[in-house]
Amino acid sequence: MPLLSELPIVSTIYSPVRKLMETMTSPDSGGFKQVVLFEYPRKGLWTLGFLAGDVPFEDSRPPAHSIFVPTAPNPTTGFMLIVPREEIRPTTLTIEAAFQMIVSAGVAVPLTLRLPTDIDAGSNEDTPPAG
Template identity: 35%
Template sequence: ALSTGSQHEFSRVVFVEWPRPGVTAMGLVTGHCHMPDSDTMKIVVYIPTVPNPTSGMLAILDEDQVTETDITVEEAMKVVFSGGIILPDMMLSGLRNGGGRRDPQLSERQEP
């Protein structure tokens, strides 16, 4: 399981250019840190692999290397476990024919 049993958890979902330029991966922010050779704060991002997110990658990045999203951690995990078949509405906006399927529970979610 992806849990320490403590109060630590994924705080937000971001997009990162990974594993090479032009390819975008979804990542889960796990925290912040300082690298020994830098005075700037870095962001720690866990990039889960499909379909087994426990074998993901860990990236330590500058904040300007991530793109913020409105995707919840729950929505992100549904994307991972479905292999990208189930996508949040914000990732489907602008698509006309094909690519992904809406999760009825996510589509019915009420915004505050």
């Protein structure tokens, strides 16, 4: 099986995405903290996103987080959503594994996907991609 970077479409965006991923995951960047899932755009459809930070509200609203939702197959584009904490499900995917999943347009998916029960409990370990 060819390396992800050798696939025709993927190879044109792999290098810039790799650099973005390295920047966003370095300890000094203050980048993405964790890979998460949440139901969007409707209940029953799960969206993969990157936990970017906390969103403090002035009023008594429940805690929320800013989530960056990348677009496939080019995760350098996407959008940011503010999602209530109770609607976010952390995953055990590493940020690198999530980027591979996105760049491959879902072809390189993990064999299994575990969901810890708490947003702060994720270990960010992943199961190697299938295939």
